[in-house]
Amino acid sequence: MGKITVFVADDHAMLRAGFKLLIDNQPDMEVKGESGDAALLLREVLSANPMVLTLDWSMPGGNQVQLIGELAKKSPNIRVLVVTMHDDPAFARLALAAGAAGFLSKGAADSELIKAIRMVAEGGMYAHAPRARHVEPDSGTKRKLENLSAREREVLAQVSKGHTNQAIADQLFLSVKTVESYRARLMGKLGFKSRAELTRFALDTGVISSETSGISE
Helix, strand or coil: CCCEEEEEECCCHHHHHHHHHHHHCCCCEEEEEEECCHHHHHHHHHHHCCCEEEEECCCCCCCHHHHHHHHHHHCCCCEEEEEECCCCHHHHHHHHHHCCCEEEECCCCHHHHHHHHHHHHCCCCEEECCCCCCCCCCHHHHHHHHCCCHHHHHHHHHHHCCCCHHHHHHHHCCCHHHHHHHHHHHHHHHCCCCHHHHHHHHHHHCCCCHHHHCCCC
């Protein structure tokens, strides 16, 4: 595997410079582009085609939920790591539900940024935020979870972690076609239309957690 290529998006030039210096000093990473302009960001990222986009959640003039969705449609291989001043767990849940592969508070140590980039580049998910107070799912959400078979829950967990159909098939000793059928069945049973909705459901119900998903809170 070659170097992990990274695109840095933040409206603060000094922060971009700091990120670039930190990332380029890693032997297995390089910054492939940077931007502080939310209006041009999608086009610039698609042109650079990095492995990982570090995305400031609060860039003025940007709709990050929409951007993450557009990237997922046009270049699903680009993994998004949201880096933000907001350390509220609710923002982490929102970012992951939108389709981001990771969430990192700007208050985290430099080593956490490098760890997060490596994790999402390898296909995992990463979240670093204060641990949220547990909120019990409502009765409707509980019923949806109870209606899933054990195998459906396993597939749900793997899908929510961002794994490909092939990776899930290998992990669960199933054919890719069978995994595709399980994904379609999950969407139908739960009434969802996207992986973002599946991820939000998995987080809300505890199907994936810091202990089982590699997500660090």
